[in-house]
Amino acid sequence: MSHQFKRYCKTLTLKDDPELIEKYKAAHARENFWPEITRGMKEVGILDMELYLLGNRLFMIMDTVPDFDHEKGMEALAQKPRQGEWESFVSQFQQAGKDNSAGDKWRLMERIYEMEQQQEYAPEEGQLKECP
Template sequence: MKTFLLICDLKDEPEAIEAYDKCHQAVPEPILESIQESGILEMNIYRWKNRLSMILRTKDDFNFEKKEQLDLANPKVQEWESFVGQYQQNLPGTPPHWKWALAEPIFNFEAKKD
């Protein structure tokens, strides 16, 4: 299993933050299916103010290029991305089309097993 952390900023507006939180309380089934079909086993999104962090746990053969191709070929995913995209903004220093940026791991700790 692979683990990834991605970050994204929401527009720093209370209405955008509230709307983004609300739409994730009832993610449409076709979106959940597309997440699973891409090889993602677990996805968690956390928010601090307008900063989002997404933890992905994926199959070993998961890659972002394949997921992007699947997403581009799925009209439901494109509709969802457009919908949630209205609440997101680019992170400083990222290309204009990026919403989520992949964070680089710099430290890992695992407790010793008895």
């Protein structure tokens, strides 16, 4: 039996400082990550999230419930406990300004290729996918 989910891909640029990048990585280690942030993501409909790093460039894969509305979901997430505190904390590592929201910092990416692609989608709509 399969189920559907939506996938969003985003990017963000960190400050090009190896020491800050190592601290950013350490803040995301399982033993250091704030549980309220994960809980808040799940509460707004984010099923899974992965971050990848190359140099100072981050890439995020965010899988959500099928009816996820990106704008509303990000607004709801911003209101969750400690989310503002987290955004303020991680802003020291990011090239975006401290007053930028997560939505301002994390930019949606356009998919330009998928093996056996069946349909087009706008980045803000998310890509509806089937999980086997």
